[in-house]
Amino acid sequence: MKLTARSVSRAALVTALVAATGSAVVLTATTASAASTLGASAAQSGRYFGTAVAGGRLGDSTYVGILNREFNMVTAENEMKIDATEPQQGRFTYTNADRIVNHARGQGMRVRGHTLAWHSQQPAWMQSMSGSALRQAMLNHVTQVATYYRGKIYAWDVVNEAFADGSTGARRDSNLQRTGNDWIEAAFRAARAADPGAKLCYNDYNTDDWTHAKTQAVYRMVQDFKQRGVPIDCVGLQSHFNSQSPVPSNYQTTLQNFANLGVDVQITELDIEGSGTAQAQNYERVVKACLAVTRCTGITVWGIRDSDSWRSYGTPLLFDNNGNKKAAYTSVLNALNAAPTTSTTTTTTTTSSTTTTTSTTTTTTSTTTTTSTTQGPAGCSASVSALDQWSSGFVATIKVTAGSAAVNGWSASLALPPGVTIVNSWNSERSGSTGTVTFGNVAYNGGLPAGGSTEFGFQANGTAGALSLTCTSR
Numbered sequence: 001m002k003l004t005a006r007s008v009s010r011a012a013l014v015t016a017l018v019a020a021t022g023s024a025v026v027l028t029a030t031t032a033s034a035a036s037t038l039g040a041s042a043a044q045s046g047r048y049f050g051t052a053v054a055g056g057r058l059g060d061s062t063y064v065g066i067l068n069r070e071f072n073m074v075t076a077e078n079e080m081k082i083d084a085t086e087p088q089q090g091r092f093t094y095t096n097a098d099r100i101v102n103h104a105r106g107q108g109m110r111v112r113g114h115t116l117a118w119h120s121q122q123p124a125w126m127q128s129m130s131g132s133a134l135r136q137a138m139l140n141h142v143t144q145v146a147t148y149y150r151g152k153i154y155a156w157d158v159v160n161e162a163f164a165d166g167s168t169g170a171r172r173d174s175n176l177q178r179t180g181n182d183w184i185e186a187a188f189r190a191a192r193a194a195d196p197g198a199k200l201c202y203n204d205y206n207t208d209d210w211t212h213a214k215t216q217a218v219y220r221m222v223q224d225f226k227q228r229g230v231p232i233d234c235v236g237l238q239s240h241f242n243s244q245s246p247v248p249s250n251y252q253t254t255l256q257n258f259a260n261l262g263v264d265v266q267i268t269e270l271d272i273e274g275s276g277t278a279q280a281q282n283y284e285r286v287v288k289a290c291l292a293v294t295r296c297t298g299i300t301v302w303g304i305r306d307s308d309s310w311r312s313y314g315t316p317l318l319f320d321n322n323g324n325k326k327a328a329y330t331s332v333l334n335a336l337n338a339a340p341t342t343s344t345t346t347t348t349t350t351t352s353s354t355t356t357t358t359s360t361t362t363t364t365t366s367t368t369t370t371t372s373t374t375q376g377p378a379g380c381s382a383s384v385s386a387l388d389q390w391s392s393g394f395v396a397t398i399k400v401t402a403g404s405a406a407v408n409g410w411s412a413s414l415a416l417p418p419g420v421t422i423v424n425s426w427n428s429e430r431s432g433s434t435g436t437v438t439f440g441n442v443a444y445n446g447g448l449p450a451g452g453s454t455e456f457g458f459q460a461n462g463t464a465g466a467l468s469l470t471c472t473s474r
Helices: 038-043 061-070 095-106 131-148 183-194 213-228 251-259 276-291 327-338
Strands: 023-030 048-053 073-076 110-118 155-160 199-204 234-237 264-272 296-301 341-348 355-361 366-372 380-389 393-402 410-415 421-426 429-431 436-440 453-461 468-473
Touching: 038 048, 038 327, 048 061, 048 095, 048 110, 073 095, 073 296, 095 110, 110 131, 110 183, 110 264, 131 183, 155 183, 183 199, 183 213, 199 213, 199 264, 213 251, 213 421, 234 251, 251 264, 251 276, 264 276, 276 296, 276 327, 380 468, 393 410, 393 468
Parallel strands: 023 355, 048 073, 048 296, 073 110, 110 155, 155 199, 199 234, 234 264, 264 296
Antiparallel strands: 023 341, 355 366, 380 393, 393 453, 410 436, 410 468, 421 453, 429 436
16 A cells, blocks of 8 residues: 655654553653754754764864764764674674774764675675575674674664665665575574664665655565564665755655554665755755654764765765855754654552553644553553554554463454554454454464563554553463
8 A cells, every 4th residue: 555645743652551550651742942953953852863973083073073062873884884893704893883882872872783784895705605604604793793782782774775776676686685585584583683672774775765666675575574573673764865866755755654664764874965055955855854754763964074975076964074064954953943842751650450541742632542451361461552643544553561471372452443444454463444453463473471572563544542452362
């Protein structure tokens, strides 16, 4: 089904159930006060604004001054790629990457890891490999690097640029692809095992236009992964724009449609060639598109000054060669400051009831979601872990949690408000689309250890209103 662009309410709804304490997390959108830096202004709406960093420039005082002042997320430009971290098979080198990671963390910034598996910038030893030997080497690289940085990385670009350009929507022909079509899935599963706390992203370029075959192919892969329980948390759009490849008119549609699959979207390598008013307007369009999509969680520009860019000839960044702010900088800062802020408060009540009520107020709507949980034979609970409401529909993510004993299967019964119709679901077997709908586990997520959890989701037309859930288990 092709979805259209929607105007999404900021901070639409995020709910959390803490059954033991009866805690409720309330997110409230308020009027923004103007922040003076990119990172601070993005943080007001719960997002980040980052940049790519080259380790060799950390000795440049102008460069470091802008970095430390303006950004709250860092991506290593080259230092975490395969050739940099494993130049000889089985011998890992992290010195240059550590320099960037340690600098970022010392400044209170988070880090995006880039990248674990890629057909390009492979060391010579990997380029000469094929078949099962290459597959094992790739998986070992993913495991070793993600394990080394466990707990220090916000999100990993697990796989980079695996789809071909053009009208076919095919996978790129690479040595990794020739190890078998499941290589991307294998990389994501290895990354999750190595660093369970990091968000796992697929990252690519020329995926900005919703109508392009490459965009559709990536969408189908992510949809398949979500349906089969392959661990994927986010999609990165590189978004390199110029006069031959301008910001598409349906850019927000692309962001929203990926978000509707139940993943975050991140603009990971933004640069826009040009100058003056035209460049400023294009940057503003991109930022506003992200701000309109609740699950667009951040933007990273690919470099700081124009002279630091891989496309320096196109002057594509927010600061000129001397580190001065350009018109594009001002347009980005103003757009970020115009977004409603999100503040978080937590209220706790002492109650033995298994019903938790969470109220959320946004700039345009007021939605209350009530989650009721009951214990099945082995004990389980179900709660709304995230809900994204727009003008004509919503996406909900449901968390099922085992009680004091392991469960071998579960089902969640959901009472939908009148007028709500489910149009898509993932990570579950669904019975019904309106009224009371039952979701059951699929083969890969039925078994849960004591206290363990899994998530499934659905997309629906209508207004969420009050959602009531009951969980039973086997």
